[in-house]
Amino acid sequence: MSSLSLYSVQAVLILDSAGKRVYAKYYEPPHTGADKYKALSKSLKKQTEFEKQLFQKTHKQDSEVLIFEDHLVLYKEYLDVTLYLLGSMEENEIVLQQAFNAFKDSLDLILNSGIDKKNIQENYDMVLLAIDETIDDGIILETDPATIASRVTKPPSNDPQMDLDKGLLGAWGFAKSKLQERLQQGI
Amino acid sequence: MSTHTYKKFESSESGDLPDKMTIYQSCMSEFNESQINAKKCRLLIARLLRLLANGETFPETEATALFFSISKLFQHPNDSLRQAVYLAIKELSGISEDVLMATSSIMKDVQNGSDLVKPDAIRSLTAVLDESTAFSAERLLKSALVNKHPSISSAALCTSYHLLPIAETTVKRFANETQEAVVDLKPFPHKNIVGDYYPNSTFITQYHALGLLYQLKKNDKMALLKMIRQFSDNNMLKNQLAKVELVKLVNEVTTKDPQLFIDFQPLLNDWLSNKFESVQLETAKLITNFATRNSRLISSELFAAAITTLQSLLTVPRTSPKFAALRILNRISMVSPEKIVVCNPELESLINDSNRNISTYAITTLLKTGTAKNISSLISTITKFIHDVSDDFKIIIIDAIRSLSLNFPNEWKSIVNFLIDVLKNGEGGFKFKNNVVEALIDIVSFVPQAKETALENLCDFIEDCEFNEILVRILHLLGKEGPSTSTPSLYVRHIYNRVVLENSIIRSAAVISLSKFALSKNDSTLTESIISLLKRIANDQDDEVRDRATISLKFIDSARKSNNQEAQVFIESKYSYDLSALESKLATYISSDKDSFSTPFDVKAIRRFTEDEAKAMELRRKQDQFLKGNLENGRESTPGFTEESAIADSNENSNFSGPSLDDHEQDLLSTKYVDELMSIDQIKKFGSLVNSSKAVALTDPEAEFIVRGVKHLFKENVVFQFNITNTLTDTALDNVTLTCTPENPDESQLEELFTIPIVRLLPSEEGACYVAFSKSEEIVMENFLNTLTFTTRELNQETNEPFEGDEGFQDEYDIDSIFLNAGDYIKSSFVGDFSSTFDELPNEEVAVYNVKENISLQEIVDRLIVNTSCLPLESTQYASSDSNSHTLKLFGKSALKGSKIAVIVQLIKTSKGIAMKAQGRAEDVTLCADLVNGLM
Structure with a gap:
């Protein structure tokens, strides 16, 4: 693969505090057919093994960047999850760091109460959308976290029209009755 | 479907994965409802995707059914649901059939969707289109490409990029639009923003456009050059990823045509101080890489500027720029460590970096740039933290130290202490311990001063070593080196302890090792004790151990009583065979x-x-x-x-x-020579071969006939072997011979005996022609002028035979002369203590040379090593490029008699040339004089 290729990200992973997978996506250039990454994107067994070893290597190490099995790995450990981004050895480290920051900071923006396992699992749809808006099949799509966050929709609320009406009417009703009470008392 | 499992995933706190079949069933029912509940559907899709992300998969029929139901959700206008639908479509397209059916819905969105879903719709096209349908998206992609919204334009560019392998002709038609997209700055529109975020415009569309444009033009060198010229102008590119891509483009172009580099030097110099670190880094990477391949084409100022940039990156607080800069510096340190000595202060401050990756890189880099002065301080720094790092890092550090020990033998004390410390106190697996032991074995073999300390400590180590393989190696080493030390009895005790305490594999190794001490010259009382020890071992319960003890006893016995040479050889082997x-x-x-x-x-x-x-x-x-x-x-x-x-x-x-x-092949090659020579009767008579030189090229490598000469030395004869390669394609050479005329025919001491010509040399074949001389037993040195004579014959292409009646015509071809010099009589040899050996040798000869050629010290050192065929010792084979003087120490043995010869060459480089003083000492007067006077 030429170093000029736009396919610079090889995988995005989220592992929990025991090294188990919360999210994983291994990218491969579409429509090429060839297994470029030794079929890591194909075999679940290899992936699990890889993730296990990667976790051992990075857990409680706080080194942010390392080379692991021919991948350049950027990661950030949170309280009970670790975010990873894998790129090729030749890729510009700072470019990958940009992509990783976009991934990490956009999660930070959309998950209101910070990045942790519970939050990620509860807002899984939004996490998926954020990753999808950051990296498209291995191409870095966007590096500005706010742009990414602005493109991630919140889940639709249940029958929004009705809810709103009911709420307003209810509030109006409540206020009206309160006011009447006050007025009566005052008079 | 029990309610139990359903409830379990409802509360996501449990973190357990939802049940696959439950999800499938609910998806199928919910998505096919007539009244679609957007909230519920999105939630279901999220659960489905979570299953898929965790490696679960569906059989093809189920996946297809899912895909089909999901595509029904296109009826619902909610954008929030729509985004989730696109995610699902992309994930499922890999495992389901008939993905094409979603195409028309997607295309509708591409045309009429909101700005929010349009990019998602465009990007999902990658997943549903194939070779036969890709063209149908041409018009849509083209108009999206030029859209003012950066996300839409980027999405179209990425999709085109993905589709390139299957729809090259279609995508090629976008060249103009792509070109425009690079130049066109597309700010993110601030109206209609859904949430409360304030996006910054990164202009990343430029990056995608540039990447695609390169793919479209990569085979057109002129177009690429034009791209670089156009886009490097006045801040045309705002996006830093795009700029990095442009640097890579320059790299690509200069790799293919190094001559172009000179034109880019000013540009690269600008980029080195670019405001983006990524651009600085990529440029420095490019320059240093280029310099290792084409050092002549790059100005030293530019290289120095690149190093300065890297140096400044080392001091930034963020990890990845530091890491990246260190990786590059580490690479340079392996090729030309002297060039990055300027970074040493920064590197030293990084040794204690909290990031272990960074500190390890810093140390290995420093160790390579290290000089005799700072080694011990470096080692003490490493000692402080080596126990805290992982095995992999330890191994890297140990290897760096090991090469140091060969390069700076005088620093052995701190190195050995360090190795012993990590060996005894370090926690680590087999690989790590083995590396340390190997480093120590190297030191024992090549740094004699350190031998006894290292051996004694290895003895302590085997007292509690858990790895059989390492134990056996150390026992073998003790057996080999122990008997010649000052106190062999010390080692005997340690080895015997192993016999008492260990398993049979180790016991058998220990027995052999013990038996070697029996004939130790340093302590004659040992023999008796060894014999009694071995006798005791001869009752061992293991067959192998018993056998080895018995046979060792037998050998020792016969070696002592009858002074049996053969038995002695078995105990202490004096030589080893050429294994290959x-x-x-x-x-x-x-x-x-x-x-x-x-x-x-x-x-x-x-x-x-x-x-x-x-x-x-x-x-x-x-x-x-x-x-x-x-x-x-x-x-x-x-x-x-x-x-x-x-x-x-x-x-x-x-x-x-x-x-x-390569080495293996080299070994085999010399065996091949011997075989070939011995198969020729005339040469067989000369007796056994004493020495063969390396092959020397006697013509340009591009000549029509490539000739390489090998000199074979026999006791009273010399044979020149000329390997001739015919590079012509349609001409055979007949009767190829070489005429060797001595340069001074009157004084020649060699008498030509015979020449064995090559009868016919077919195109692209190699053949050997031999010229034999007789000589006296003494060392004879002479120069020969060589002429290649042959008859050319044109070949009939069909039969590969010369045309009949073609007489051919005779031709002559002068090739370089071949020198029979003193070096050909010498074999390289190793001695641990060069200076004392040098002082002990009786005959001295001094010669002074003045080399006028404009060459570097290193080049002359290399030439001297080849000419003398001696072994450079004390790592004097590397002349540092920043010093003007160098001392080379050479040691060898006469191939004929086995007498020692040592030479010290002092070199001083001045503006006029290189002054050289050679001081040789040898057991053989004439050899010494011949060698010292015939250095150049």
């Missing part, structure tokens, strides 16, 4: 027909090496490997070698794993 030659000979012996088994295998035909020779070869191999390993690693980062590079980097530490293939 032995292997190939044995293989041919076995594979030949049964008749040949009647004659026993003749082991005498295999070359044998004495211990010194073997050591010399090993040291030379290690030195070579060190250099070669460096070059390979240095090359690793150049594009085009991507595949190997990955391996090279991860195997940085395996440079010493054993002889490389």
Whole structure:
């Protein structure tokens, strides 16, 4: 693969505090057919093994960047999850760091109460959308976290029209009755 | 479907994965409802995707059914649901059939969707289109490409990029639009923003457009040059990823045509101080990589500027720029450490960095740039933290230290102490311990001053070593080196302890090791004790141990009583066989027909090496490997070698794993020469071959006939072997001979005996022509002028035979002369203590040279090593490029008599040339004089 290729990200992973997978996506250039990454994107067994070893290597190490099995790995450990981004050895480290920051900071923006396992699992749809808006099949799509966050929709609320009406009417009703009470008392 | 499982995933706090079948069932029912509940559907899709992300998969029919139901959700207008639908479509398209059916819905969205879903719709096209349908998206993609909204334009560019392999002709039609997209700055529109975020415009569309444009034009050099010219102008590119891409483009162009580099130098210089670190980094990477391949084409100022940029990146607080800069510096340190000495202060401050990756890189880099002065301080710094790092890092550090020990033998004390410390106190697996032991074995073999300290500590180590393999190696080493130390009895005690305490594998190794002490000259009382020990062992419960003890006793006995040479040889082997030659000979012996088994295998035909020779070869191999390993690693980062590079980097530490293939071939080659020579009757009469030189090129490598000469030395004869390659395609050479005329015919001491010509040399074949001379037993040196004579014959292409009646015509061809010099009479040899050996040798000869040629010290050192065929000792084979003087220490043995010779060459480089003073000492007066006077 030429170093000029736009396919610079090889995988995005989220592992929990025991090294188990919360999210994983291994990218491969579409429509090429060839297994470029030794079929890591194909075999679940290899992936699990890889993730296990990667976790051992990075857990409680706080080194942010390392080379692991021919991948350049950027990661950030949170309280009970670790975010990873894998790129090729030749890729510009700072470019990958940009992509990783976009991934990490956009999660930070959309998950209101910070990045942790519970939050990620509860807002899984939004996490998926954020990753999808950051990296498209291995191409870095966007590096500005706010742009990414602005493109991630919140889940639709249940029958929004009705809810709103009911709420307003209810509030109006409540206020009206309160006011009447006050007025009566005052008079 | 029990309610139990359903409830379980409803509360996501449990973190358990939802049940696959439950999800499938609910998806199928919910998505097919007439009234779609957007909230519920999105939630279900999220759960489905979570299953898929965790590696669950669906059978094709179920996946197709899912895909079909999901595409029904297109009826619902909610954008929030729509985004989730696109995610699902992309994930499911890989495992389901008939993905094309979603195309029309997607296309509708591409045309009429909101700005929010449009990019998602465009990007999902990658997943649903195939070779036969890709063209249908042409119009849509083209108009999206020029859209003012950056997300839409980027999405279209990425999709085109993905589709390139299957729809090249379609995408090629976007060239103009792509070109426009690079130039066109597309700010993010601030109206209609859904949430409360304030996006910054990154103009990343430029990056995508540039990437695609390169793919479209990559075979057109002029177009690429035009791209660089156009886009490097006045801040045309705002996006930093795009700028990095442009640097890579320059790299690509200059790799293909290095001559272009000169034009880019000013541009690169600008980029080195670019405001983006990524651009600085990529430019520095480009320059340093280029310099390792084409050092002549790059100005030293630019290289220095690149180093300065890297140096400043080392001091930034963020991790990844530091890490990246260190990786590059580490690469340079393997090829030309002297160039990055300026960064040493920064590197030293990084040793204590909290990030272990960074500190390890800093240390290995420093160790390579290290000089004799700062080694011990470096080692003490490493000692402080080595116990805290992982095995992998330890191994990298140990390997760096190991090469140091060969380069700076005088620093052995701190190195050995360090190694012993990590060996005894360090926690670590087999690989790590083995590396440490190997480093110590190297030191024991090549740094004699350190031998006893290292051995004693290894003895302590085997007292509690858990790895059999390592134990056996150490026992063997003790047996080999122990008897010649000052207190052999010390080692005997340690070895015998192993016999008492360990398993049978180790016991048998210990027995052999013990038996070698029986004939130790340093302590004659030992013999009796060894015999009694061995007698006790002869009752061991293990067969192998018993056998070995018994046979050792037998050997010792016969060696003492009858002074039996053979037995002595068995106990203390004085020489080893050329293993690769032995292997190939044995293989041919076995594979030949049964008749040949009647004659026993003749082991005498295999070359044998004495211990010194073997050591010399090993040291030379290690030195070579060190250099070669460096070059390979240095090359690793150049594009085009991507595949190997990955391996090279991860195997940085395996440079010493054993002889490389090249060496192996070299060994086989010399055996081949012997075989060929001995098959010629006339030469066979000369007796056994004493020495063969390396092949010397006598013509340009581009000449029509490539000739390489090898000098074979016999006791009273010399044979020149000329390997001639015919590079012509349609002409055969007949009767190829070489006429060797002595330069001074009157004084010639060599008498030509015969010439064996090559009868016919077909195109692109190699043949050997021999010229034999007789000489006196003394050392004879002479120069020969050579002329190649042959008859050319044109070949009939069909039969590969010369045309009939073609007489051919005779031709002559002058080639370079061949020198028979003193070096040809010398074999390289190893000696531990050069200076005392030098002082002990009786005959001295001094000569002074003045070399007028404009060459570097290193070049002259290399030439001297080849000319003398001696072994450079004390790592004097590397002349540092920033000093004007150098001392080279050479040691060898006469190939004819085995007498020692040592030479010290002092070199001083001045503006006029190189002044050289050679001081030689040898046991043989004439050899010494001949060698010292015939250096150049």
